[in-house]
Amino acid sequence: MENFISGYPGCEFQIREALAEVLGEQKAEFFFDRFLEHFFAEPDALFFKSLGLNCIRIAVNYRHFQDDMNPRVLRKEAFKHLDRAINICAKVGIYTVIDMHTAPGGQSGGWHADAGSHIAAFWQHRHFQDSLVWIWEQIATHYREHEWVAGYNVLNEPADPHPQHARLIAFYDRAYTAIRAIDTRHALFLDGNTFAVDFSKFPEDAGVRWANTAYAIHDYAIYGFPNSPEPYAGTEEQKTLLRNTYKRKRSWMDQKGLCVWNGEWGPVYARTEYDGDQTESINERRYMVLKDQLDIYTKDRLSWSIWLYKDIGFQGMVYVSRETPYMELFKNFLERKHNLAVDAWGKDDKYVKSIYQPIVDLVKSSVSDESKLKLYPPLWSVEERVTRLSRTMLMAEFLVNEWAEYFRGMDEAQLEELAKSFSFEQCLKRDGLNKVLREYAHSWQK
Ligand SMILES: O[C@@H]1[C@@H](O)[C@H](O[C@@H]2CO[C@@H](O[C@@H]3CO[C@@H](O)[C@H](O)[C@H]3O)[C@H](O)[C@H]2O)OC[C@H]1O
Numbered sequence: 001m002e003n004f005i006s007g008y009p010g011c012e013f014q015i016r017e018a019l020a021e022v023l024g025e026q027k028a029e030f031f032f033d034r035f036l037e038h039f040f041a042e043p044d045a046l047f048f049k050s051l052g053l054n055c056i057r058i059a060v061n062y063r064h065f066q067d068d069m070n071p072r073v074l075r076k077e078a079f080k081h082l083d084r085a086i087n088i089c090a091k092v093g094i095y096t097v098i099d100m101h102t103a104p105g106g107q108s109g110g111w112h113a114d115a116g117s118h119i120a121a122f123w124q125h126r127h128f129q130d131s132l133v134w135i136w137e138q139i140a141t142h143y144r145e146h147e148w149v150a151g152y153n154v155l156n157e158p159a160d161p162h163p164q165h166a167r168l169i170a171f172y173d174r175a176y177t178a179i180r181a182i183d184t185r186h187a188l189f190l191d192g193n194t195f196a197v198d199f200s201k202f203p204e205d206a207g208v209r210w211a212n213t214a215y216a217i218h219d220y221a222i223y224g225f226p227n228s229p230e231p232y233a234g235t236e237e238q239k240t241l242l243r244n245t246y247k248r249k250r251s252w253m254d255q256k257g258l259c260v261w262n263g264e265w266g267p268v269y270a271r272t273e274y275d276g277d278q279t280e281s282i283n284e285r286r287y288m289v290l291k292d293q294l295d296i297y298t299k300d301r302l303s304w305s306i307w308l309y310k311d312i313g314f315q316g317m318v319y320v321s322r323e324t325p326y327m328e329l330f331k332n333f334l335e336r337k338h339n340l341a342v343d344a345w346g347k348d349d350k351y352v353k354s355i356y357q358p359i360v361d362l363v364k365s366s367v368s369d370e371s372k373l374k375l376y377p378p379l380w381s382v383e384e385r386v387t388r389l390s391r392t393m394l395m396a397e398f399l400v401n402e403w404a405e406y407f408r409g410m411d412e413a414q415l416e417e418l419a420k421s422f423s424f425e426q427c428l429k430r431d432g433l434n435k436v437l438r439e440y441a442h443s444w445q446k
Pocket residue numbers: 002110112156157195197218220221222245264345379
């Protein structure tokens with residue numbers, strides 16, 4: 001679960017805690033369990049398959065396997081939803097890649113690492129790394145015979161600040177050895193450092209050192225987001241930029257003759273409630289970006305996994321209808337969250353930019369040497385850092401309890417109604433996106 005996907009503010013662990021506070025442990029657990037059940041069921045798999053797609057990447061949180069207060073003890077229901085999703089996909093003929101989307105302590109400072117901090121503590125504590133290796137051993141043991149699991153995406157978007165990426169390489173070595181001691185057959189998918197774009201410090205002998213391994217880039221194109229430098233029109237210059245950025249990300253694999261996979265990519269979309277009559281024209285441009293990226297991938301016979309399948313209406317192939325109990329309940333809250341730009345992903349900060357600008361200016365004017373303003377990760381400028389800390393963490397923290405308060409006094413039947421809003425039957429389809437995906441999925445198979 002992520003904030004822009006499900007509508008809550010902040011991180012998953014925060015809303016789980018807040019909801020337990022409001023409803024009690026048992027009812028909160030009931031809600032999240034029902035949410036996961038409805039989020040992906042057989043009709044979802046059938047729809048996905050109907051587009052001609054044959055593999056889905058399933059993002060999992062390490063907390064499904066291990067409770068932080070009870071380390072190295074496999075949770076009783078650790079595989080309940082993952083087994084369910086993988087077996088539903090297998091039944092309709094879809095392969096799955098298991099993606100470890102969060103690591104203990106956080107493998108990056110992004111909200112999606114579910115750590116609630118901009119410091120990626122995973123790299124600082126051996127203890128956190130040991131835990132994740134142990135979790136992978138449990139997963140490999142569980143799925144080593146499964147024919148429909150295509151492989152293991154060991155760590156989503158690592159961001160190891162070490163200048164030589166030494167801790168990431170050491171962790172991949174450990175995870176590789178541990179998994180391979182149990183399961184030699186499933187492929188491993190290793191993301192590059194710094195949000196799956198940088199392989200420059202990967203070992204020279206990777207091809208032999210890490211057998212049966214693909215290397216995952218995440219190819220988000222700047223033109224697919226509200227902060228695009230200019231409206232995308234598919235000009236030759238713009239297409240060249242798309243291609244060059246992508247080529248740069250995969251250049252290390254190309255030099256070494258290694259297998260590349262695009263594990264995440266895809267534009268976000270405008271919404272009528274926030275973008276008004278601009279919505280359609282913005283989205284037409286976004287579909288153009290999508291298509292032009294697919295042209296590049298198809299020419300290269302590159303396999304990809306679109307981000308993402310389902311959400312509340314920003315990026316998903318299917319999205320929860322506004323007429324559902326969940327969306328009606330949170331209508332005003334979501335609008336406020338949007339206007340305050342509390343989520344980082346594809347943010348639109350027009351209402352609040354000027355409020356945070358003095359902090360940006362203060363930081364810039366207080367640091368004497370300009371080069372000292374460049375901290376890791378490089379794509380977090382001073383502006384971006386201020387955004388992450390003051391809005392997506394500080395502001396979000398205050399909204400977490402508010403989100404949970406909406407549930408106060410609800411019984412299981414009402415919670416079920418809310419969770420069910422995420423079921424395929426209550427979702428709409430993003431036709432523009434699905435049409436393009438279908439077309440390319442079929443052309444790829446020819
Ligand atoms: O969970 C996902 C999460 O995996 C994803 O993370 C972001 C991916 O994009 C990163 O920035 C890109 C880095 O490469 C440049 O070439 C692109 O232009 C940038 O967009 C960003 O820092 C990550 O947080 O985001 C969506 C989440 O739902």
